[in-house]
Amino acid sequence: ETGVTQTPRHLVMGMTNKKSLKCEQHLGHNAMYWYKQSAKKPLELMFVYNFKEQTENNSVPSRFSPECPNSSHLFLHLHTLQPEDSALYLCASSQETGANSEAFFGQGTRLTVV
């Protein structure tokens, strides 16, 4: 049990589909993140939410739309994706206080766009 749960674990979608990825954290953290991991590449930060407010959007295309209804839940809404968007999407959370803290990751959603 990592404390950060992502669903679904695997998703195959067509380029015209709309789907959503869900993330839930049970750690009482106040910051949540979406990362993308493509093969042989570093994890790429997509979005940051701090106290439910989006504080970072790293030039992510608008076909990815995040939603953070509360500090425990984070969604990534997907529409009209491209095959190159196929990747592992990881959610993470951390406690953003004055001290350094590590981020805890979920198990990821393996997304395939066909």
Add this chain to the structure above:
Amino acid sequence: DQQVKQNSPSLSVQEGRISILNCDYTNSMFDYFLWYKKYPAEGPTFLISISSIKDKNEDGRFTVFLNKSAKHLSLHIVPSQPGDSAVYFCAARESGSARQLTFGSGTQLTVLP
């Protein structure tokens, strides 16, 4: 341009020997460094970290060394065990309000029995 680089995509080590994973960074504003371990089909799990005010941090079989002048850090695992076989990611965080992590591309460690 990658700010955190792991130049070795893979490393093989015999069980019982030392594994040394290396990481270089370019951003002098980084002040906190972390190592994550990732098994297939799982998310990364935190392993060990080090603040820039230190040059060494040890936790059991894992030791992280930081050389700020060279902008280099390394993870030592001794003795290596087959269960340590995984992808190891180096990550760094800037000082100040930006709290997100910048990751390297990872090193696949294989510990041979």
